[in-house]
Amino acid sequence: MTLRTSIIMAACAAALAAGPAWAQFKPTKPVEIVVHTGPGGGADVLARFMTQLIEKENLAPVRFQVNNRDGGGGLRAMAYVAEKKGDTHTIAIFTGNWLTNPLVRAEAKFTLKDMQPVARLVLEPAVVAVKADAPFKTMKDFIEAAKKTPGTLKQSGGSQTSRDNVVRQLLMKSTGANWAYISFPGGGERIAALLGGHVNMMVIEPQEAGEHIKAGNMRVIAQVAEKRLAPYPNVPTLKEAGYEIPNVPQVRGVVMPSGVAPDVVAYYEDLFQRMVKTPTWRKYLEDQQFEDGFQKSVELGKFFDTFTNQMREILKEAGTPVVR
């Protein structure tokens, strides 16, 4: 081809390659991170850590600020975000709750379909824990015992739609065993119930249980994860132990109001991609025992659909009335 064509092509290539750096959108005022928990809750702690990290590593030209909109099991935060259509300086941390709650709650005015996915950040595995002096050494022991005395063994956990109960429903369905589920509103109370011997088992995030396991009060009998977590190399995952159930991660990521231009989404995607590459973030994942589940907006949108459909099925099986 002619020299001129080559130069034009090279220029175009250069422009395309420089694309992200030339993205038109850049935030000009502090960005609000909406979380659906009060101060101290899981999403809140993550958001605060992210704010700290972004500032320290100078990843963005403006400040990020956490806005707690707790209430309604996440619905208040969702409504707040959905109503801010077109706002380019608001993002929110979503969790699995944002996907499942609207399925069972008629009062929900908005679902994730009314928002723009940005990025998926982490997948939180869980461990199945029992009190250290319990007779169950493996998941099989627990399931066998549950089969022998249906409904007598007890698990402590959160609400009916929480991941704890979802794992329980899946296990009960696949093994035919049956045990009771007792809801406690706070993580502290759930742990207290287990340590006090009032319940037999719980599904708990590893960083919450970590110290108790180290102190010898709790024991892990199985892992709810794709691969074994580093601190528990000898404990099988549920799949390895032979339970063919889909892995149910607790998922956390970022969404924003719909009606924003593609370059805005691209900006935030890029921001979080840079964030998850920092050593501080990697160390955070290690400390908290999270799995890196980074996905960009398009894949995340597909993930939302698969996850929602999966949850709908599980809830229907469990007998919870599903409204949408």
Place this chain on the structure above:
Amino acid sequence: MDVLANLGHGFIVALEPLNLFWCFAGVFLGTVVGVMPGLGPAATIAMLLPLTFKMPPTSALIMLAGIYYGAKYGGSTTAILLNVPGESASVVTCLDGYQMARKGRAGAALGIAAIASFIAGTVGVVALMLVAPPLAKFGLAFSSPEYFALMVLGLAMVVLLAGESLVKALLAMLVGLWIAGMGIDLFSDASRFTFGNSEMLDGVDFVIVAIGVFALSEVFANMEQREEGTMLPVPKGLRNLLPTMAELKACRFAFLNGSVVGFIIGVLPGAGSTIASFISYGLEKVVSKHPEKFGTGVPEGVAAPEGANNSETGGALVPLLTLGIPGSGTTAILLAAFVLWGLKPGPLMIQDNPELFWGLVASMYVGNVMLLVLNLPLIPLFAQILKLPSYLLYPIILGISLVGVYTVSSSLFDCYMLAAFGLLGYLMRRLDYPSAPLILGLVLGDAMERALRQSLMMSQGDLGILVSRPISATMLVLAVLLLIMPLFRKFNSWRVRAIEENG
């Protein structure tokens, strides 16, 4: 002794000038936050978290803890002067504290509140220091049946708060229980009494009801009088601004009562300072020689609950520090703070970070002294607020109440609810229904229902679980005794009258 040596090290840490500064900053801020209704220590601590990242964890914890127990000191101020509970735990202080203010004893009430808070706060710290680990184990033995029994015991206190008509008090309590049930049900995920409104999904926030029923109803009731509003008498002279020796002497048991009850209830994760103050108040009334005077402005009625809600902070730190289990909203944020600072909360935390624990304990002693010194001289100043003419005072109360409620969740819907409850409170006043049982029902209803259902789930539907366990059985028996007591008293007075007539 080991403990003394550790405490010595703790004081060395706590008395460092920087830590003294942070301690003061914390308790001062806490007092301010406690005075303002709506804004609580939990939200304040959350807002200050980013600031703490640049500080060493021990100093940060000293400051945050200062906010936590400082807020309990501040909450009594508006409760006594304006019948506005600044903190949910100050509701009980409103009962006798405000009545004392109406009688011109506002300064005395404030003084007793401060002194009770100091004594109980100190006792709480001592207990935290000495018996934390074994007490934490005791706390673990408490599960749903025991919580249920504790709540029933608390509700039985209604009998003691009844005033003239027990029926009206029980009715108010039932309304409180009903309001407590509104919202999402944790176990079945059903929405109860939400009227299809997503704002109602969390039920009604306690602060809104308390401020509406207490403060707003007071304003409305006073607005009825067409003539220049009756101002509350302001005591003249320094002597009248502080509690008399007689009053302090009368509170001797109350100080002890508040300290012990508050601390023990604080240790139980999930039971809060509101329950502690109600039970302490009830206990004080039971042992008092003049129980019928409670509610009209007796100093013990201020000392007991104020003491209880202060030593409760010491108690709440026990499960947090020894097991990493948060017992309340504020301790949950402290737990998050620990995680963000890189500490690992759990059974090994004190072992791994002794200077943190002992520095904190020592700073709590210091903080309590600071608070006493801060609060006592400010009493005459605060008491002057009562000098404001009603056309200034009542709008100020309305303003503080509205803003306070809005800060809870930035929701206008909450403000409408506030108005509705203010109206309810006004109606209750006019029809002579006591409002304390309603608050009691609201506070306890949620936790009690949850505890009952959890217990039944644990026992597969067998109610026997509530009486087969020793702790819960004891508390239930106590509750029943409390409920039967009025009958005894009536019986006794018949007997006495019969003897007199015959003899």
